[in-house]
Amino acid sequence: MLDRSTRYENLEEPQKRGQATEAIVRAAFAVCDVPVLVPTSDDEPYDLVVEVGGRFHRIQCKTAYRKSEETVAFETVSRTRQRRERYDRRGADGRAEYFAVYDPINDNRYLVPVSDAASGTMEIRFRTPKNGQHAGINRADEYLFDERLEDLRRP
Template identity: 75%
Template structure:
């Protein structure tokens, strides 16, 4: 049987991996009884809008990849096809969160844009043998269920915004 990572690697086009990630992330919200709104076309700077804690939050979906032993990473710059070329753009506050699917560990992460690096975010899921994590984000701090608990109680976190 082919594992998740191999399935993703077999999707050679970035758009196919992106669509798969968006479907997995969307399903993760739906099974948690969270309403999900999807833009009607691919020109919006976010992939989904979710309603949590009485507020709307714009979400940019990204796929993590194996970075090094015990880490995965994702790019905060998206590539969108424009005619015969690709347009690479950063999120630039056009979304409040990155929802990241990690096919290596089958995890879903929710990372506030304010806590994301400018180009690449590294997430550590296993402590290194030398004991130094070197500025990597710890996976358990960004697991979807943990972050959703924060969003359900807006007084404890105020990183989302109302979408009008």
């Protein structure tokens, strides 16, 4: 039987991995009793809108990949289709409030404020660094989905 990360790697097109990630993220919100709105077209700068605590938040879904033995990473820019098969790479700043990241390697879900995200690629560390460094580290426990969702529910 194949593990999750192998199944993701076996999806031939990046769009299929993205669709799988979006479904997993939608399900994560649904089981937490959070309404999820989906745009009618796929050319919006966000993938979902959720209503939490009476407020709406635009969400860009991302799939994490292994960066090292201690980290996973995700791209903080999106490639959007423009006219005549050209592509444009744009950041989410001002176009979404959160990245909802699915990590198929560890089966984790993260909710990362766009304002916290690095430009281009963001690494999330799920193991303590061997040198004990803490400054400048994006620790996984700071972005775990359930905890961040509880933060959004607070007034």
